[in-house]
Amino acid sequence: MKVLKFGGTSVGSVDSIKTVISILEKNLAEGERIAVVFSAMGGVTNRLIEIGKMAAAGNPEYMEFLKVVEERHFAVVRGLIPVKNQSSTFAAVRGLFNELEDILRGVSWIKELSERTLDLIMSFGERLSTLVITEILKSKGVTAEFCDARQIIHTNATYGMGDVNFEITNRQILEYFAKAAALQCVTGFIASTAEGVTTTLGRGGSDYTASIIAAALDADSIEIWTDVDGMMTADPRKVANAFTIPSISYSEAMELSHFGAKVIYPPSLQPAFAKNITLKVLNTFNVDFEGTYVQKAANGKDYAITGISSIDEIALVNIQGSGMIGVAGISGRLFTALSNNAISVILISQASSEHSICFSIDPKNAQRATEVLEKEFATEIALGHIDSIAIEKSLSIIAIVGEGMKKSTGVSGKLFSVLGKNGINVVATAQGSSELNISVVIAKSDLSKALNAIHGVFFQSETRSLNLFIVGMGLIGGTLLNQIKNQTTYLREEKLLNLNIAGLTNTKKMLLDPDGISPENWRDRVMDEGVKTSLPAFVQRMIELNLPNSVFVDCTSDKDIVQYYHMLLDASISVVTPNKVANSGTYSEYVSLQRTALQRGVKFLYETNVGAGLPIINTIQGLMASGDKFLKIEAILSGTLSYIFNNFGPGIRFADVVREAKVKGFTEPDPREDLSGADVGRKILILAREVGVPLEAEEITIKAILPGNCLNAPTVDAFFQELEISDGFFASMQAEAEAKHEKLRYIATLENGKASIELKTVDAQHPFYTLSGSDNIVSFTTERYKDRPLVIKGPGAGAEVTASGVFADIMSISSYLG
Numbered sequence: 001m002k003v004l005k006f007g008g009t010s011v012g013s014v015d016s017i018k019t020v021i022s023i024l025e026k027n028l029a030e031g032e033r034i035a036v037v038f039s040a041m042g043g044v045t046n047r048l049i050e051i052g053k054m055a056a057a058g059n060p061e062y063m064e065f066l067k068v069v070e071e072r073h074f075a076v077v078r079g080l081i082p083v084k085n086q087s088s089t090f091a092a093v094r095g096l097f098n099e100l101e102d103i104l105r106g107v108s109w110i111k112e113l114s115e116r117t118l119d120l121i122m123s124f125g126e127r128l129s130t131l132v133i134t135e136i137l138k139s140k141g142v143t144a145e146f147c148d149a150r151q152i153i154h155t156n157a158t159y160g161m162g163d164v165n166f167e168i169t170n171r172q173i174l175e176y177f178a179k180a181a182a183l184q185c186v187t188g189f190i191a192s193t194a195e196g197v198t199t200t201l202g203r204g205g206s207d208y209t210a211s212i213i214a215a216a217l218d219a220d221s222i223e224i225w226t227d228v229d230g231m232m233t234a235d236p237r238k239v240a241n242a243f244t245i246p247s248i249s250y251s252e253a254m255e256l257s258h259f260g261a262k263v264i265y266p267p268s269l270q271p272a273f274a275k276n277i278t279l280k281v282l283n284t285f286n287v288d289f290e291g292t293y294v295q296k297a298a299n300g301k302d303y304a305i306t307g308i309s310s311i312d313e314i315a316l317v318n319i320q321g322s323g324m325i326g327v328a329g330i331s332g333r334l335f336t337a338l339s340n341n342a343i344s345v346i347l348i349s350q351a352s353s354e355h356s357i358c359f360s361i362d363p364k365n366a367q368r369a370t371e372v373l374e375k376e377f378a379t380e381i382a383l384g385h386i387d388s389i390a391i392e393k394s395l396s397i398i399a400i401v402g403e404g405m406k407k408s409t410g411v412s413g414k415l416f417s418v419l420g421k422n423g424i425n426v427v428a429t430a431q432g433s434s435e436l437n438i439s440v441v442i443a444k445s446d447l448s449k450a451l452n453a454i455h456g457v458f459f460q461s462e463t464r465s466l467n468l469f470i471v472g473m474g475l476i477g478g479t480l481l482n483q484i485k486n487q488t489t490y491l492r493e494e495k496l497l498n499l500n501i502a503g504l505t506n507t508k509k510m511l512l513d514p515d516g517i518s519p520e521n522w523r524d525r526v527m528d529e530g531v532k533t534s535l536p537a538f539v540q541r542m543i544e545l546n547l548p549n550s551v552f553v554d555c556t557s558d559k560d561i562v563q564y565y566h567m568l569l570d571a572s573i574s575v576v577t578p579n580k581v582a583n584s585g586t587y588s589e590y591v592s593l594q595r596t597a598l599q600r601g602v603k604f605l606y607e608t609n610v611g612a613g614l615p616i617i618n619t620i621q622g623l624m625a626s627g628d629k630f631l632k633i634e635a636i637l638s639g640t641l642s643y644i645f646n647n648f649g650p651g652i653r654f655a656d657v658v659r660e661a662k663v664k665g666f667t668e669p670d671p672r673e674d675l676s677g678a679d680v681g682r683k684i685l686i687l688a689r690e691v692g693v694p695l696e697a698e699e700i701t702i703k704a705i706l707p708g709n710c711l712n713a714p715t716v717d718a719f720f721q722e723l724e725i726s727d728g729f730f731a732s733m734q735a736e737a738e739a740k741h742e743k744l745r746y747i748a749t750l751e752n753g754k755a756s757i758e759l760k761t762v763d764a765q766h767p768f769y770t771l772s773g774s775d776n777i778v779s780f781t782t783e784r785y786k787d788r789p790l791v792i793k794g795p796g797a798g799a800e801v802t803a804s805g806v807f808a809d810i811m812s813i814s815s816y817l818g
Helices: 014-029 044-056 062-080 083-110 115-139 166-179 205-216 250-258 266-274 330-340 363-376 378-382 403-407 411-421 444-458 475-494 522-529 535-545 561-570 587-600 616-625 639-647 654-663 678-690 716-725 727-739 799-817
Strands: 002-006 034-038 144-147 183-187 190-192 198-200 221-226 247-249 278-283 292-295 307-320 347-350 356-361 390-401 428-431 437-443 464-471 497-505 509-512 550-554 574-576 630-636 743-751 754-762 775-782 790-795
Touching: 002 014, 002 205, 014 034, 014 062, 014 115, 034 115, 034 205, 044 062, 044 083, 044 115, 062 083, 062 115, 083 115, 115 144, 115 183, 115 190, 115 198, 166 205, 183 205, 205 221, 205 266, 247 250, 250 266, 250 292, 250 307, 250 390, 307 363, 307 444, 330 356, 330 363, 347 428, 356 363, 363 378, 363 390, 390 444, 411 437, 411 444, 411 799, 437 444, 444 464, 464 475, 464 535, 464 799, 475 497, 475 799, 497 522, 497 535, 497 799, 509 522, 509 535, 535 550, 535 561, 550 561, 550 799, 561 574, 561 587, 574 799, 616 630, 616 678, 616 775, 616 790, 630 678, 639 654, 639 743, 639 775, 654 716, 654 727, 678 743, 678 754, 716 727, 727 743, 727 754
Parallel strands: 002 034, 002 221, 034 183, 144 183, 221 278, 247 292, 464 497, 464 550, 550 574
Antiparallel strands: 190 198, 278 292, 307 356, 307 390, 347 356, 390 437, 428 437, 497 509, 630 743, 630 775, 743 754, 775 790
8 A cells, every 4th residue: 555645846736736646647557556645726715814914905806816826727728628528617616716706706705715714725726726636537437436534534623733632633634544535636735623523733734744644654675756866965956966865764854844844845745754654755846856755764875975965044043142041941941931921942062161042933023022031030131141133044954864973983073164155154054963964044145155065075976066256268278268168067977076167257248047057158248248347346246156176267367356365365266376466566465365265265366477387376375374484586488588598599699589579479479578588587486486585576687688779679579679779688698608608597496585587508417408399397396395396397378288277277276165
């Protein structure tokens, strides 16, 4: 024997009812002995409540609303019952609506809607849906019988949520089903008193009906047919990666339900749980899916937690004071006062010092709770032993639930770590000694972000996401997007990582889409859907979206963008950039950005500030973190100048080498910008700060390469003319180096707290002697690398290597946040 229950969405339309019929026919064809419980059509119960209130308010329009409900039921009859059989069903449905109209007319006359009358009005939802479906089954040749649950389930006279008399109810169910040969189609949600007055069973009432019947009949299982694929790891409306939980225990289901999971309402299934009856949660709209099994003990789990649930809005009440410490009975008085005033407590957290107790309640009860507690503790408040009652609103609760937490270490650490890394403050927390549930109270505005972040870290076999907001779609930004496109499949399959491009902007257009912009067609989408760029609006929208694991990627050299770094880091958004402006500004600004990132638990990464994709900054940070001390840094940090001096030799004019470098795109449009050494100065400044030297830009000594006539030329063409005129100046430098068997190199040096940049000569023993092409090279002399310096060499410029360095920083953040 099994009991099937179909919810409101399952019986809400002609198409869904067709599916319900096919499910029932399949069970009967397989020889199953079943009983079936039906809810009202989706939305009908709420509409009946609304109609009742309109009638009580004397609003005659309630009849128009009632006609809509009636027509909805007639449409199902017309759609699913052959014409020749429709008249009797129409008459039965019309009879129920006539009865309902009479009741509503009486309500409108006396202008009062009691809880007793409202229960009677609500009962028509289940009575109508069950009647119609019973007649549909009969028209298809199924031996079916309408069962009014008021005949078999008896409660006391508590209207809105009747208390079941199980002694009488169980006896009546057994007697009724012993005589019933046909398929019993039972009205969910409704019952009656011993005097025959209609009552309802409260939240989850139709589940309760199925549970009561199943327990009385010692059924093998209950099937709850709804509109989702079972119980999920999280609310799929808030967490896109949520997936079905195959098996869950009664206790886990109870906990998840208490904290907001609405697929089932376990308290209403308690009669079945008491008999160890297996519950199956199935999807009417995906009948082949196995759904969720709810049993006394769940099968083995792959994860430390089973699911995540939440309550969207709660109020936190805090009562504290020195007069509470060591005083017996405070908690008893507190919760007794709340109970006596029907104020339910959702979560409790008490400090071990007994100085404070905080608890969460429904926000609608906040004012009443304040009044109740101020009255209860009036004397203590007047004497200053207890402070005034504090209420904090706009909060939410998140609960992680799972019996596997008992066997797993570090669950709470992982929970609080992921919240901290996403800038989510925990206002209060509670954990039971059973280790089945850890609950945290957070700001309501952080709820979606927190749910997604927690789900990503606890269910890592499912792909987790990093949300990227990329500024700059030119050479570096465009190359980065192409690299992301090429790596998308690898990252998803091998790293279980989705790089979700949530925003793109350049100087002309911007596009934000939290659901993602495909790296396959980003150009077209930005062109077609993008709006005029406003960097302040782009940044503000990023912060408002409050997506978990957000990363701002600045692929520009724009000075104005840097002003937003503080705001972004402060909003717990990581920043990745090749833009040197922020780190080469004032030292105080550099320190402030570092400190903000550290305090907010996010990353500020800029490996590509120096040496493009070369691991220069990471190497410094690693050595510093491990306690090494830097004695000297020597570096060639300009690909342009590296190319020029690697190709300048005997018989080659300096002006020709510079012109060739310009033609190949190695230099800026005006090569003097490179030859001035200013860019090298910014880079050595950043390295100095990374090793703990608090330098300012003006403290760096830069010795000019060019003579005055070249520097002061009015145009680029004039500059090249002066360069040719000065050929002897450069030829003599080169000849002097050649005579010493040395080579010219433009070297930045940091030593004894001072930085300098100048054109030097190096001999064959120096690591810079063999440098070629446009490579960069850095030599670190440290306490550990004193005799043989640590050397890093490779391409220090170019879109591909720079973009790959940015990509590597993004991947570093994914590892940190994951």
